[in-house]
Structures are given as C-alpha cells and as structure tokens.
Amino acid sequence: MSDRLPHEKGFHVSWDQIHRDSRALAWRLDGKGPDNGAWRAVVAITRGGMAPAMIVSRELDIRTVDTISVKSYDNQSQADAKVLKAPNAEMMGDGTGILIVDDLVDTGKTLELVRRMYPQAHFATVYAKPQGEPMVDTFITGVSQDTWIFFPWDMAMQYVKPYRGSD
Numbered sequence: 226m227s228d229r230l231p232h233e234k235g236f237h238v239s240w241d242q243i244h245r246d247s248r249a250l251a252w253r254l255d256g257k258g259p260d261n262g263a264w265r266a267v268v269a270i271t272r273g274g275m276a277p278a279m280i281v282s283r284e285l286d287i288r289t290v291d292t293i294s295v296k297s298y299d300n301q302s303q304a305d306a307k308v309l310k311a312p313n314a315e316m317m318g319d320g321t322g323i324l325i326v327d328d329l330v331d332t333g334k335t336l337e338l339v340r341r342m343y344p345q346a347h348f349a350t351v352y353a354k355p356q357g358e359p360m361v362d363t364f365i366t367g368v369s370q371d372t373w374i375f376f377p378w379d380m381a382m383q384y385v386k387p388y389r390g391s392d
C-alpha cells in the first residue's frame with residue numbers, strides 16, 4: 226500500500242457489508258450466463274476474490290469453483306505479473322460461461338492479465354475504482370481512485386479513545 230499513490234480516504238468494509246454486497250453481485254449476475262442464463266463455473270482470483278466467490282457461488286447454486294492466483298510485482302510493468310496457479314484448462318477454454326470474481330478492481334492490472342487468458346469470461350468485482358472500470362463487466366459499488374478499501378479480513382476490533390476525555 227505504501228508504494229501506491231497516496232490514498233486520501235479509507236472505506237472500511239465489515240463482514241456484514243461484504244456479505245450484502247457480494248449477494249447483490251450474485252443477484253445481478255443471476256440468469257445472465259450464455260447458456261440459457263446459466264454459468265458453467267465460478268473462478269475466484271485469490272486471495273481477495275475467494276470470499277465474494279464463495280457467496281456468489283452459493284447464491285447462484287454453482288458447485289464448480291476454481292481459483293487463479295496472480296502475483297503482481299509493484300513498480301514493475303504488467304509483463305512482470307505472473308500466474309502462480311491457473312484454473313483447470315479444460316474447464317476454462319476461452320472463458321465462455323465462466324464467472325471470474327474478485328473483491329475489487331483498482332488499476333485494472335490484475336483483470337487485464339486474466340482477461341488476456343480468458344477473453345470470453347465474464348469479469349465481476351464487488352468494488353471498482355474508475356481506472357479499473359473498463360476491465361470489469363459487472364460491479365456493485367464504485368469508489369474514488371484515492372480511496373483505499375479495507376476488508377474485514379485485514380482488520381481487527383480495537384480500542385478507540387473517547388471523543389472527549391484523556392483515555
């Protein structure tokens with residue numbers, strides 16, 4: 226995070242919120258697959274896409290779920306991003322009927338790489354920043370580019386000093 230552009234704002238997402246927003250994403254995708262509205266499989270972009278993908282696959286009753294792991298190298302070009310683990314090639318084909326899910330799109334670098342591999346897949350994220358929007362087919366909530374999104378799996382409850390008082 227420190228080597229990215231400064232983020233003016235923070236958007237803190239609770240478990241309840243990511244659950245609601247992921248459900249909303251599922252409902253928006255329902256019946257939109259190419260085979261009479263059906264999707265063949267859900268593929269999560271690890272790690273952030275796993276919780277939303279689980280919720281989407283549960284809502285849409287899709288039992289075939291796979292993962293793709295992309296490691297991007299900060300301060301280097303897109304060419305340096307590497308796929309550490311690919312989903313089943315036979316299942317994926319060119320991506321037709323496959324729902325690829327991530328928690329968010331920021332610069333669009335991650336989705337750009339995955340899109341090149343599976344051009345016919347449908348790309349869905351829960352949150353989207355403007356720079357990455359062209360890379361995503363369906364998303365629920367837009368946030369500004371200078372906002373950092375904090376997910377519940379990266380946070381913990383902690384003591385906060387009273388507004389008025391010493392401690």
Ligand SMILES: O=P(O)(O)OC[C@H]1O[C@H](OP(=O)(O)OP(=O)(O)O)[C@H](O)[C@@H]1O
Nearest residue numbers: 271272273329330331332333334335357
């Ligand atoms: O649009 P981009 O600029 O490529 O950024 C978006 C990606 O960055 C985050 O993942 P990260 O690579 O930090 O790994 P993680 O999912 O394992 O936390 C997020 O979960 C997206 O996958």
Ligand SMILES: Nc1nc2[nH]cnc2c(=O)[nH]1
Nearest residue numbers: 329331372373374375376
């Ligand atoms: N948690 C988190 N990861 C990111 N990766 C790229 N942008 C973000 C963001 O806003 N929040």
Ligand SMILES: [Mg+2]
Nearest residue numbers: 271272273274
């Ligand atoms: Mg990620």
